[in-house]
Amino acid sequence: MIRVRFAPAPTGFLHIGSARTALFNWLFARHSNGTFILRIEDTDRERSKDEYLQEIMSSLKWLGLDWDEEPYFQTKRLNIYRDYAERLLKQDKAYQEEGKMGSEKAVILKMPKGNLRIEDLIHGPVEFDLSLQKDLVLMKSDGYPAYNFACVVDDYETKITHVIRGDDHISNTPKQLALYRAIGIEPPQFAHIPLILGTDRSRMSKRHGATSISEYRKMGFLPEAMVNYISLLGWAPQGNREILSLDEIIKEFSLEKVGKTGAIFGIDKLTWMNGEYIKRKDTNQLAELIIPRLKERGYLKDTFDRQWFLSILELLQARAKTLEEFIDQSEFFFVEKIKYDKVAIETVLAKSGVKERLNALIEGFSVLANFDLQNIESCVRNLAADLGIKAADLIHPIRVSVTGRTVGPSLFETMALLGKEKTVGRLKTALDKAK
Numbered sequence: 001m002i003r004v005r006f007a008p009a010p011t012g013f014l015h016i017g018s019a020r021t022a023l024f025n026w027l028f029a030r031h032s033n034g035t036f037i038l039r040i041e042d043t044d045r046e047r048s049k050d051e052y053l054q055e056i057m058s059s060l061k062w063l064g065l066d067w068d069e070e071p072y073f074q075t076k077r078l079n080i081y082r083d084y085a086e087r088l089l090k091q092d093k094a095y096q097e098e099g100k101m102g103s104e105k106a107v108i109l110k111m112p113k114g115n116l117r118i119e120d121l122i123h124g125p126v127e128f129d130l131s132l133q134k135d136l137v138l139m140k141s142d143g144y145p146a147y148n149f150a151c152v153v154d155d156y157e158t159k160i161t162h163v164i165r166g167d168d169h170i171s172n173t174p175k176q177l178a179l180y181r182a183i184g185i186e187p188p189q190f191a192h193i194p195l196i197l198g199t200d201r202s203r204m205s206k207r208h209g210a211t212s213i214s215e216y217r218k219m220g221f222l223p224e225a226m227v228n229y230i231s232l233l234g235w236a237p238q239g240n241r242e243i244l245s246l247d248e249i250i251k252e253f254s255l256e257k258v259g260k261t262g263a264i265f266g267i268d269k270l271t272w273m274n275g276e277y278i279k280r281k282d283t284n285q286l287a288e289l290i291i292p293r294l295k296e297r298g299y300l301k302d303t304f305d306r307q308w309f310l311s312i313l314e315l316l317q318a319r320a321k322t323l324e325e326f327i328d329q330s331e332f333f334f335v336e337k338i339k340y341d342k343v344a345i346e347t348v349l350a351k352s353g354v355k356e357r358l359n360a361l362i363e364g365f366s367v368l369a370n371f372d373l374q375n376i377e378s379c380v381r382n383l384a385a386d387l388g389i390k391a392a393d394l395i396h397p398i399r400v401s402v403t404g405r406t407v408g409p410s411l412f413e414t415m416a417l418l419g420k421e422k423t424v425g426r427l428k429t430a431l432d433k434a435k
Helices: 016-030 050-063 076-092 147-157 169-185 214-217 223-231 246-254 269-280 283-296 306-316 325-334 342-349 352-367 375-387 390-402 411-418 418-432
Strands: 003-008 035-040 095-098 106-109 115-119 124-129 136-139 162-166 190-193
Touching: 003 016, 003 162, 003 223, 003 352, 016 035, 016 190, 016 214, 016 223, 016 246, 016 269, 035 050, 050 214, 076 095, 076 106, 076 136, 076 147, 076 169, 076 223, 095 190, 095 306, 106 169, 106 342, 106 411, 115 169, 124 169, 162 169, 169 190, 169 283, 214 223, 223 246, 223 269, 283 306, 283 325, 306 325, 306 390, 306 418, 342 418, 352 390, 352 418, 375 390, 375 411, 390 411, 390 418
Parallel strands: 003 035, 162 190
Antiparallel strands: 095 106, 106 136, 115 124
16 A cells, blocks of 8 residues: 655645645545655754644645544654664664763664665666765664654654655655665655745745745635645646646546646736635635634624625626735725725825715715615716716716725625615715815
């Protein structure tokens, strides 16, 4: 049975690149009816923090990347590493080196000579000259295992069949192969996937923008969109389709379709894809994601008119690309005092004749017995005709007056949802800014 692992160190938040590595391992396991395990490499006692561990696990769960066994923690397996080190010492394949006064002796592998070769599942045959490698620390003087030693022991003990990881780990491969040879065990198959690059083709970093999954979660991206997008960073399905369900990705995923060159992460493409997922999302499900964000900002109370809110959501669902964008685009529905865009005041409300038109509209709206979509639109268009102006010359100042903005969803639907009292009140407020 295929067994793969994702092995993060809890020394920082889950990076996009690490999430992609986790996803490829998870997809490989699910496609093959194999096992996906989570290993926490927490032997760096200074940098490892519980807050990072919790964030990593939370981000994996948010993405839907479930693991099949209880997580393995390296700090709970120290005796296993010591046993392997003792075995290598007894076989004269390792030696001890004095540490600082009062500390344990470090255990170091005698690096064997010769060449080692692997058939990398992405890059093909790769050969390593072990004469270029220095002797390798196995156990540090603090009694903790070195990275490569713990990695090899854990992969063997947990029966890992395939190691799928980033290109940046190729330099670790000869060290690990030497350890497999010294211990006398067969190595797993290796697949080194290409790194994720920024739009300037340099390695993705904070200068390219947000880099952690938790940041994108806060920005209002959907997990299914994130999974869809990062699955395409280095892998391509048949027909180069872009929007795929998780079941489709699992069914089609294979390492044979993973490229060798770096994959470019583009926020614009991710944002577009997220917008597509928002459009297709069930409105009630989308509401449950947005309501907590609105309550957090004080825009919604614990009790509110749900049908009214769903109507606002339907109005904006095709426009908003992220959950946070929805908050921004819908803000004027929930606040008493709207913020006016300065440019909108100067270019729209400050135009000659606007005050007169708004006053006429206030009169027209005030006598409407039924303030619904049809009556609102008829009133606006009839008034424009009576004033001898284009409907747009009336619609633009109305939009700025009731929303504070120059662009937005259907104005007539917007006013119907705002209601007569709030709409007329905002038109009156705008008179002070109009000419």
